[in-house]
Amino acid sequence: MSLMDISADRASADATAARDHLWMHFARLDQGRQAPIPMITRAEGVHLYDERGRRILDGLSGLFVVQAGHGRRELAEAAAHQAETLAYFPVWGTATPPAARLAERLAHEAPGSGNRVFFTTGGGEAVESAWKAAKQYFKLTGKPLKHKVISRALAYHGTPQGALAITGLPAMKKDFEPLTPGGHRVPNTNAYRHPEFGNDHETFGRWAADRIEEAILFEGADTVAAVFLEPVQNSGGCFTPPPGYFTRVREICDRHDVLLVSDEVICAFGRHGATFACDKFGYVPDIITCAKGMTSGYSPIGAMIVNERVIEPFLRPKVSFAHGYTFGGHPVSAAVALANLDLIEREGLNQRVLDLESTFEATLRRLLxxxxxxxxxxxxxxxxxxxxxxxxxxxxxxPAQRERLVHEFLPGAMLDNGLYCRAADRGGDVVIQLAPPLISGPAEFDEIEQILRHTLTQAQAIL
Known part of the structure; x- marks a missing residue:
C-alpha cells in the first residue's frame, strides 16, 4: 500500500470518527449524515489546509483567535519549554512564574490603576466570573440588592448559565431556560437598522446610551450591579459604538453606582489595533473580560481584569472570592500568552491593524x-x-431563505471557493463575519473580496 493510500485511509477513518463520535459545538449533528464534515488538517500563516489538500484562506482567525497567524514556531516552543519545566500547578492560593508575569503584564497594559487579574480558561468563564465578582463586590460594600445585569439585544456573552443570561439571543437560550435570573436587555448600536437617525451618529449614540439609564431606573438602581458591553458587538454583525456612546455610558454607570464591564473576549489583543479596545474607543471600564487572542489560540486561557475600585473590598481581612477553575492560569497557557504578546509587540501588529484597517474597509466596500x-x-x-x-x-x-443561505449554501460554498469565514442568522438578519489574522494585508483583503464576490453572486442566483 502506498503512502498516498495510507493517508487516504487515515482521512476516511478520521471523517468517520468525527461523524460518529464528535459532538461538534454550535452545529447540527445531522450534517455529517448528509455530507462529509469538513476536516482541517494543518495550517500555515493565514491559510488552512483540509484533508484533500485544498488551501483555504482563514478569514475568521479560527474563531476570532489566531492573531499572529498559524504555525508560529516560537509559540509552540514556548509551550514545550514550559511543559518540560512545569506542566501544571493551580493558582488556588499558590502561584507560578508564568501566571504571575502574565498578570503583571495585563494589569499594566489595561487602562485604570491597581488592576488585578483573575484567570479562567476561556471567555464565557471570564464573563461568568465578572458577574459573580460584581455581585460580591456590592455585598461587600453594603449594597446587597445590586445583582442585575444590563446588556444589549443580540449580544453574545457566552454559554455558561450566568453568561447565557447576559447573552441577548433568545433562540440561543430557550432550550436551557430557566436561566440565572437578573439579565435585562437594551437596544444595540446597529445604525443600519435605525435609519431614522440618518447620518446623525452622535444623536443615535446618545439615544442608545440613554436606553441603558432608562433600564437601570426601571429595574431600580439599587438592584443593578453591572452593564456588560463589547467595544464592538460581535453577534448581529460588528456594531460599532457611535461617537460619544461610551462617554455617556460611563457617566450613567457612575451616576447610578453600576460597574461597567468591557467584554473584550474578541476585541482585545490587536483585533482593533490596541491591546484593549476600550483604549481605542476612549473609555475606562471597571472590569475587562478577555480570552481568544491572548495566546493566538496556541493554548486556552481567559481572564477577568478588575480595577482598583473593584478589588479594594476583596483585599480586606478574611475576605475571599469563592470561585475558581482547575486550569485557570495554566502555566503552559500563561507562558504562551507572554510569548504571543511579545510577538505582537515585536512585529508591530497593533500598528499594522491601524495602518491597514481603512484599506480592508475600502476593499470590502467594493462588494456594495x-x-x-x-x-x-x-x-x-x-x-x-x-x-x-x-x-x-x-x-x-x-425564514426559508435564511435557512437556505446560512445553513445550506454559504458555509460549504465559501469553503469550496477557498475562504473560511462565518455566516450567521441573528434576529432575522443575515451577516457574514470576517476577522483575518493580524498578519494579513492587502493581498489577503483582495482575495477575500474576490471569493466573496463569486460566492455572493452564486447566492443571488439561487435565491
Missing amino acids: DLDIVGDIRGDGYFWAIELVRDKASRETFS
Missing part, C-alpha cells in the same frame, strides 16, 4: 455593488457584511 449586500460595517480587522433581500427597503430574507 452587489444587490444582495446591504451594509458593510466594522473596525480594525473585524468586519461584517449584512445581506438583504431588497437593498432599497433593507428588507431581510424570509
Whole structure:
C-alpha cells in the first residue's frame, strides 16, 4: 500500500470518527449524515489546509483567535519549554512564574490603576466570573440588592448559565431556560437598522446610551450591579459604538453606582489595533473580560481584569472570592500568552491593524455593488457584511431563505471557493463575519473580496 493510500485511509477513518463520535459545538449533528464534515488538517500563516489538500484562506482567525497567524514556531516552543519545566500547578492560593508575569503584564497594559487579574480558561468563564465578582463586590460594600445585569439585544456573552443570561439571543437560550435570573436587555448600536437617525451618529449614540439609564431606573438602581458591553458587538454583525456612546455610558454607570464591564473576549489583543479596545474607543471600564487572542489560540486561557475600585473590598481581612477553575492560569497557557504578546509587540501588529484597517474597509466596500449586500460595517480587522433581500427597503430574507443561505449554501460554498469565514442568522438578519489574522494585508483583503464576490453572486442566483 502506498503512502498516498495510507493517508487516504487515515482521512476516511478520521471523517468517520468525527461523524460518529464528535459532538461538534454550535452545529447540527445531522450534517455529517448528509455530507462529509469538513476536516482541517494543518495550517500555515493565514491559510488552512483540509484533508484533500485544498488551501483555504482563514478569514475568521479560527474563531476570532489566531492573531499572529498559524504555525508560529516560537509559540509552540514556548509551550514545550514550559511543559518540560512545569506542566501544571493551580493558582488556588499558590502561584507560578508564568501566571504571575502574565498578570503583571495585563494589569499594566489595561487602562485604570491597581488592576488585578483573575484567570479562567476561556471567555464565557471570564464573563461568568465578572458577574459573580460584581455581585460580591456590592455585598461587600453594603449594597446587597445590586445583582442585575444590563446588556444589549443580540449580544453574545457566552454559554455558561450566568453568561447565557447576559447573552441577548433568545433562540440561543430557550432550550436551557430557566436561566440565572437578573439579565435585562437594551437596544444595540446597529445604525443600519435605525435609519431614522440618518447620518446623525452622535444623536443615535446618545439615544442608545440613554436606553441603558432608562433600564437601570426601571429595574431600580439599587438592584443593578453591572452593564456588560463589547467595544464592538460581535453577534448581529460588528456594531460599532457611535461617537460619544461610551462617554455617556460611563457617566450613567457612575451616576447610578453600576460597574461597567468591557467584554473584550474578541476585541482585545490587536483585533482593533490596541491591546484593549476600550483604549481605542476612549473609555475606562471597571472590569475587562478577555480570552481568544491572548495566546493566538496556541493554548486556552481567559481572564477577568478588575480595577482598583473593584478589588479594594476583596483585599480586606478574611475576605475571599469563592470561585475558581482547575486550569485557570495554566502555566503552559500563561507562558504562551507572554510569548504571543511579545510577538505582537515585536512585529508591530497593533500598528499594522491601524495602518491597514481603512484599506480592508475600502476593499470590502467594493462588494456594495452587489444587490444582495446591504451594509458593510466594522473596525480594525473585524468586519461584517449584512445581506438583504431588497437593498432599497433593507428588507431581510424570509425564514426559508435564511435557512437556505446560512445553513445550506454559504458555509460549504465559501469553503469550496477557498475562504473560511462565518455566516450567521441573528434576529432575522443575515451577516457574514470576517476577522483575518493580524498578519494579513492587502493581498489577503483582495482575495477575500474576490471569493466573496463569486460566492455572493452564486447566492443571488439561487435565491
